[in-house]
Amino acid sequence: xxxxxxxxxxxAASGGDIGVVTLNKPKALNALDLxxxxxxxxxxxxxQHDDSIALVLLNSEGDKAFCAGGDIVSMYQxxxxxxxxVPDFLADFFAREYELDHLIHRYAKPIxxxxxxxxxxxxxxxxxxxxHRILTPSSRLAMPEITIGLYPDVGASYFLPRAPGKTGLxxxxxxxxxxxxxxxxxxxxxxVLADDGFDAFCDALESQHWVAGDIHNQLTALCTQxxxxxxxxxxxxxxxxxPVIDEILVNCSSASEAVNAIxxxxxxxxxxxxxxxxxxxxxxxxxxxxxxEQCIRGAELSLEACFQMELIMSCRCGESGEFxxxxxxxxxxxxxxxxxxxxxxxxxPQDVISQHFTSxxxxxxLARLGA
Numbered sequence: 036x037x038x039x040x041x042x043x044x045x046x047a048a049s050g051g052d053i054g055v056v057t058l059n060k061p062k063a064l065n066a067l068d069l070x071x072x073x074x075x076x077x078x079x080x081x082x083q084h085d086d087s088i089a090l091v092l093l094n095s096e097g098d099k100a101f102c103a104g105g106d107i108v109s110m111y112q113x114x115x116x117x118x119x120x121v122p123d124f125l126a127d128f129f130a131r132e133y134e135l136d137h138l139i140h141r142y143a144k145p146i147x148x149x150x151x152x153x154x155x156x157x158x159x160x161x162x163x164x165x166x167h168r169i170l171t172p173s174s175r176l177a178m179p180e181i182t183i184g185l186y187p188d189v190g191a192s193y194f195l196p197r198a199p200g201k202t203g204l205x206x207x208x209x210x211x212x213x214x215x216x217x218x219x220x221x222x223x224x225x226x227v228l229a230d231d232g233f234d235a236f237c238d239a240l241e242s243q244h245w246v247a248g249d250i251h252n253q254l255t256a257l258c259t260q261x262x263x264x265x266x267x268x269x270x271x272x273x274x275x276x277x278p279v280i281d282e283i284l285v286n287c288s289s290a291s292e293a294v295n296a297i298x299x300x301x302x303x304x305x306x307x308x309x310x311x312x313x314x315x316x317x318x319x320x321x322x323x324x325x326x327x328e329q330c331i332r333g334a335e336l337s338l339e340a341c342f343q344m345e346l347i348m349s350c351r352c353g354e355s356g357e358f359x360x361x362x363x364x365x366x367x368x369x370x371x372x373x374x375x376x377x378x379x380x381x382x383x384p385q386d387v388i389s390q391h392f393t394s395x396x397x398x399x400x401l402a403r404l405g406a
Contacts, residue, residue, distance in 0.1 A: 038059065039058070039059050039060050039068070039070060039071050039074070040056055040057065040058065040059060040071055040074045040075065040078070041055075041056070041057040041059050041096070042054075042055070042056050042057075042078055043055050043057075044088075045092075045237065045240060045241050046241070047089060047240065047241055047242075047243055047244070047245055048241070048242050048243060048244050049244045049245065050089055050243075050244055050245025050246055050247065050250070051086075051087055051088055051089030051090075051245050052087055052088055052089065053088075053089060053090055053091070053092055053237075053240050053241070054078075054082045054085075054088045054090070054091045054092070055091075055092045055093075055094070055237075056075060056078055056079075056091070056092075056093050056094075057093075057094050057095060057096055058071065058093075058094070058095040058096065058101070058102055059095075059096045060096075061095070061096045061097030061099070061100075063103075064097075064099060064100035064102070064103035064104075064153055065095045065096065065097070065100050065101060065102045065103065065158070066102065066103050066104050066105060066106055066107075066157070067102055067104070067105050067106065067132065067157040067158070067161070068105070068106035068109065069106065069109070069124075069127065069128050069131060072128070072131045072132050072135050073131055075135055075161075076131065076134060076135045076138060079091065079135075079138055079139070079142065079146075080138065082144070083138075083142060083143050083144060088144065089144070089145075089245040089250050090144055090145040090146065090147065090240075090245070090250055090254060091142070091144060091145070091146040091147070092146075092147045092148075092149070092237075092240065093146065093147070093148045093149070093161060093165070094148070094149040094233065095149070095151075095152075097152075098151070098152060098173070098230075099152050099153060100152040100153035100154070100158070101148075101149065101150045101151055101152055101153065101154045101158050101161075101162070101174075102153075102154060102155075102157060102158030102161055103153045103154075103155050103156070103158060104155045104156030104157045104158060105128070105132065105156055105157040106128070107183070107362050107366060108362075108366060108367075109124065109128075110122075110124065110125055110128065110353070110358075110362070111359055111362040111363065111366070111367060113125055113353075114353050114356075114358065114359040114362075115359065118356065118359075119354065119356070120354055121350040121351070121353060121354045121395050122353050122354075125349065125350055125353040126346075126350050126400065129188070129345075129346050129349045129350065130346055130400045130401060132157060132160065132189065133160075133188075133189070133190075133342040133345065133346055133401060134401065134404070135160075135161075136160040136161065136163070136164055136189050136190050136342070137164070137190075137338070137339065137342055137404055139161065139163075139164035139165055140163075140164030140190070140338055141164075142164075142165075142166070144250070145166045145167060145250055145251045145254045146165045146166050146167070147165060147166070147167040147168075147169060147254065147258070148161060148162045148165040148167070148168055148169065149169050149171075149233055149236070150162045150168060150169060150170050150171075150174055150176075150218075150224065151170070151171040151173050151174055151230060151233075152171075152173050152174065152175065153175050154170075154174060154175065154176045154177075154218075155175075155176070155177045155178070155179065156177075156178060156179070156180065156187075156188075156189065157189055159176060159177075159178060159187075159189055159191070159223065160188075160189025160190060162176075162223060162224075163189070163190055163194055163223055164190065166251060166254075167225055167226070167254055167255065167258055168223065168224045168225045168226070169224070169225070169226050169227075169228050169236075169258065170215035170218050170219065170224040170226070170227050170228075171215060171227065171228055171229065171230045171232070172214070172215060172227070172229075172230055172263075172267070172268070172269050173230045174214060174215040174218060174224070175212050175213075175214065176212065176213050176214075176215075176217070176218045176223060176224075177206075177210060177211065177212040177213070178191055178195075178206060178207060178210060179210030179212075179314065180210065180322065181207075181208065181209070181210045181314065181315065181318035181319055181322040181323070181326070182210055182314060182317065182318055182319075182361065182365060183319075183358065183361030183362050183365055183366075184319040184321065184322060184352065184357035184358045184359075184360055184361030184362075184373065184375070185322065185349065185352050185358050185361065186207070186322045186325040186326055186329060186348060186349075186352065187206075187207045187326065187329070188345045188348070188349055189345075190338065190341060190342060190345070191203075191207065191329070191333075191345075192329040192330070192332065192333030192336070192341040192344060192345055193333055193336070193338045193341040194222060194223065195207050195326075195329070195330055195333065196329075196330045196331075196333050196334035197222065197334070198221040198222055199220065199221065199222075199273075199277060200277050200280065200281040200285075201277075201280050201281050201284040201285060202220075202221055202273050202277055202280055203221065203330060204284060204293065204326065204327070204330045205280045205284065205297065205311070206221070207326040207329070207330065208293065208294065208297060208315050208318075208323060208326050208327075209297065209311035209312065209314045209315045210311075210314040210315075210318065211307070211310070211311035211314060213271070213272065213273065214269040214270075214271060214272075215227045215268065215269055216268045216269050216270065216271035217271045217272055217273045217274075220271060220273050220274060221273060225258070226258045226259070226261075226262045227262060227263050227268050228258070228261050228262055228263060229263055232261060235261065236257075236261055239257050239260075239261065240257070243257065272305075272307050272308075276305075276308060279300065283296040283297065283300050284296055284297075289327070290323050290324045290326070290327035290328075290380055291380045291381050293323075293327060294315060294323050294380045295380075297311075297312060297315055298312055298315065298316060300312070319357055319361060319373070319375050320375055320376075320377045320378070320379055320380045320382065320383050321352075321355070321357050321375070321376065321377065321383055321387065321388075321391075322357075323380045323383075324380065324383050324388045325348060325352075325388070325391055328388065328391075328392065329344070329345075329348070332344065332392075337405075339401075339404040339405045340405065342401055342404055343399055343401045343402070343404060343405070344392065346399070346400060346401055347391070347392060347393070347394050347395070347399075348391050348392065350395060351390055351391040351392075351393075351395070352391065354395075355376065355387075355390075355391075356376065357375065357376055360373050360374060360375065360376075361373050361375075
């Protein structure tokens with residue numbers, strides 16, 4: 036097991052142990068790399084068939100972030116080494132990551148995730164599928180892939196179109212950051228506990244008499260008991276903005292219309308909405324189309340089919356050069372001046388969009404997900 040993951044068992048009063056995995060890369064905001072994805076998958080797979088494990092808890096080292104995304108620098112290096120093709124490393128990384136996310140969604144035992152601090156990109160993937168998703172007042176959730184020429188992946192094609200109204204489409208297009216209250220509102224969180232409540236939560240897990248067949252309900256009751264009173268939750272934005280978001284997006288019939296509707300919307304001097312518009316305006320025109328398409332297609336697809344579609348999309352983003360350019364501008368050269376392949380959402384050809392949904396493989400690497 037990689038030292039980027041800390042694995043331990045907490046013996047409960049009775050009924051089995053709690054398996055705890057801690058992401059241990061605090062200096063990198065616990066960004067998920069390939070070794071971590073493999074290690075997590077192997078550990079969770081083992082515990083799923085271990086009768087001595089009652090439930091699983093996933094958390095992180097440090098207060099700043101649960102997980103701020105994936106190992107984008109390694110992806111950039113791979114894209115530079117294999118330009119104008121699907122890099123082998125990218126295909127492997129995304130396949131492993133999506134297998135892990137899928138395992139969490141379909142896990143046979145209760146699995147709780149403590150999502151304090153920054154939860155972005157790949158961190159959302161680890162959080163979204165858990166049976167008990169715990170946020171805190173410090174939680175900051177975002178899928179800002181539009182800024183790097185990717186798109187919201189890790190199952191977002193499934194959960195974004197199932198968020199209330201058009202909020203999922205809005206968050207995907209803008210990359211806007213939301214807090215715990217909004218996270219619960221859009222279906223990415225279940226409970227809001229105190230930032231300093233992790234130790235007390237673990238103590239409660241340890242003192243519990245777990246009863247086979249009722250562990251899920253017991254964990255639900257425990258989370259509910261420790262939850263902060265609603266007045267102590269941070270003030271959300273989406274409940275207020277959803278009627279406006281729905282009004283401007285509900286009749287849009289293309290990515291171009293949706294983008295222009297958001298950019299031309301009155302931000303009512305709200306800093307959060309204004310920043311959301313700025314994120315969209317500076318983002319990749321290709322990504323704008325990918326978000327639009329994934330929300331339409333994903334609304335009709337199973338979770339498994341969404342992950343299969345996303346693996347195709349992610350690899351094609353690596354092939355086109357758009358993803359590499361976005362990473363270069365944000366994280367490598369840090370000039371924040373990406374030279375996107377197309378100057379506006381209206382300029383992206385339909386065949387370029389279609390290519391991102393065309394499989395490069397005769398046998399899909401994630402075909403077994405649908406088995």
